[in-house]
Amino acid sequence: MLNYQNLSQADPEIMAVVRREMARQSEELEMIASENYVSPAVLEAMATVLTNKYSEGYPGHRYYGGNQIIDEAESLAATRAKKLFGAEHVNVQPLSGSPANAAVYFAFLKPGDKVLGLKLDHGGHLSHGHPVNFSGLLYNFVQYEVNPATGRIDMDRVRQIARREKPKMIVAGFSAYAREIEWEKFREIAAEVGAFTFADIAHTAGLIAAGEMSNPVPIFDVVSTTTHKTLRGPRGAIIMCREEFAKRIDRAVFPGMQGGPHDHINAAKAVAFGEALRPEFKDYARQVIKNARVLAEELISRDYRVISGGTDNHLLVVDMSNRNLSGQEAEIALDKAGISVSRSTIPNDPKPPLNPSGVRLGTPAITTRGIKEPQIKFIADCLDAAVQNHQNESRLSEIREKIKELCALFPIPGWPAQK
Numbered sequence: 001m002l003n004y005q006n007l008s009q010a011d012p013e014i015m016a017v018v019r020r021e022m023a024r025q026s027e028e029l030e031m032i033a034s035e036n037y038v039s040p041a042v043l044e045a046m047a048t049v050l051t052n053k054y055s056e057g058y059p060g061h062r063y064y065g066g067n068q069i070i071d072e073a074e075s076l077a078a079t080r081a082k083k084l085f086g087a088e089h090v091n092v093q094p095l096s097g098s099p100a101n102a103a104v105y106f107a108f109l110k111p112g113d114k115v116l117g118l119k120l121d122h123g124g125h126l127s128h129g130h131p132v133n134f135s136g137l138l139y140n141f142v143q144y145e146v147n148p149a150t151g152r153i154d155m156d157r158v159r160q161i162a163r164r165e166k167p168k169m170i171v172a173g174f175s176a177y178a179r180e181i182e183w184e185k186f187r188e189i190a191a192e193v194g195a196f197t198f199a200d201i202a203h204t205a206g207l208i209a210a211g212e213m214s215n216p217v218p219i220f221d222v223v224s225t226t227t228h229k230t231l232r233g234p235r236g237a238i239i240m241c242r243e244e245f246a247k248r249i250d251r252a253v254f255p256g257m258q259g260g261p262h263d264h265i266n267a268a269k270a271v272a273f274g275e276a277l278r279p280e281f282k283d284y285a286r287q288v289i290k291n292a293r294v295l296a297e298e299l300i301s302r303d304y305r306v307i308s309g310g311t312d313n314h315l316l317v318v319d320m321s322n323r324n325l326s327g328q329e330a331e332i333a334l335d336k337a338g339i340s341v342s343r344s345t346i347p348n349d350p351k352p353p354l355n356p357s358g359v360r361l362g363t364p365a366i367t368t369r370g371i372k373e374p375q376i377k378f379i380a381d382c383l384d385a386a387v388q389n390h391q392n393e394s395r396l397s398e399i400r401e402k403i404k405e406l407c408a409l410f411p412i413p414g415w416p417a418q419k
């Protein structure tokens, strides 16, 4: 791993921040569903001189000279992503998930066009038409919801809304939804009303790449994903599509949305895709899901209300309303207990998004540390104890010590011991 020798000398202030953050990541249990720990190889790829290059355009067609070698890195990333997801075409340049989605809309829609997306408090993402986001401002989003009784997307309702609204595009994907998505049904509905299909697999891409969840890439017109969540790569995104849409996607990313690609990050994406192609990654993805299932069962047995009654993926949304604290209070108490989680809305949340009723828990990062079922039971005990004692500072710091001991037993792969 990098030793940061130059950074320590040149900028001790920033170095101190980095060291403190390393210690925090190392000593706390990271249960934010969208986070993970990249490998030292991915980290090293990001810290390369590839950051010095300008390479607007695409391999073989650049607007700057000297890109023969950069072309190889970008092509490697694209080839590996194609193999990983069975995609016909991949654009690896999007800087992050939201800009990738902006490029997809830009490629297929005109401002004001109608789009169907999952409502934010039902698990959707800001970039799926929330009124404060560019997507909600530029396009005419109509939202579908989960069935309040089952916590699952109600495909009959989606069909009804699609028939009534005749959208130009249907978006399927989520940030806080724990169940498989019925890609094939979405495709059928879209075909009935003549809509494009767009899957945003930002959260589950790693599980899909590993073959542990169903893959929309062969079914949908276009698929975007971040590379830094379950896929365990650098912060960024990619867009995959059928060959027939390749040109319009590429044009929408550059020159439509972005200038020069981040070549160091694209090289790190290639490294992460290479890692995800190896058999160990399948074991990892399988364990992520196992851990999430066991966590859901353990919490349900302690009288927690898990939305949809469990999970098929790496995350669960837990309603705290029956525990006399809000999602934000739970987030703060768990933070004090050394467990990072994110507050989350629950479907039809009576509380506002800044202080919603639930928390979202995820297992990708702790699974990267090697945590398995036996530790999950212990973690469920700690979560429960922190929630029950959320106003008891000394109890919370006792739990924090236990979590720190657990973390010491499961160091982040490739990291030097933290003092």
Ligand SMILES: *Cc1c(COP(=O)(O)O)cnc(C)c1O
Pocket: 034, 096, 097, 098, 099, 101, 124, 125, 127, 173, 174, 175, 200, 201, 202, 203, 226, 236
């Ligand atoms: C995380 C996420 C994004 C946005 O990714 P950023 O890299 O944070 O912009 C987009 N869509 C979904 C469904 C996500 O979960």
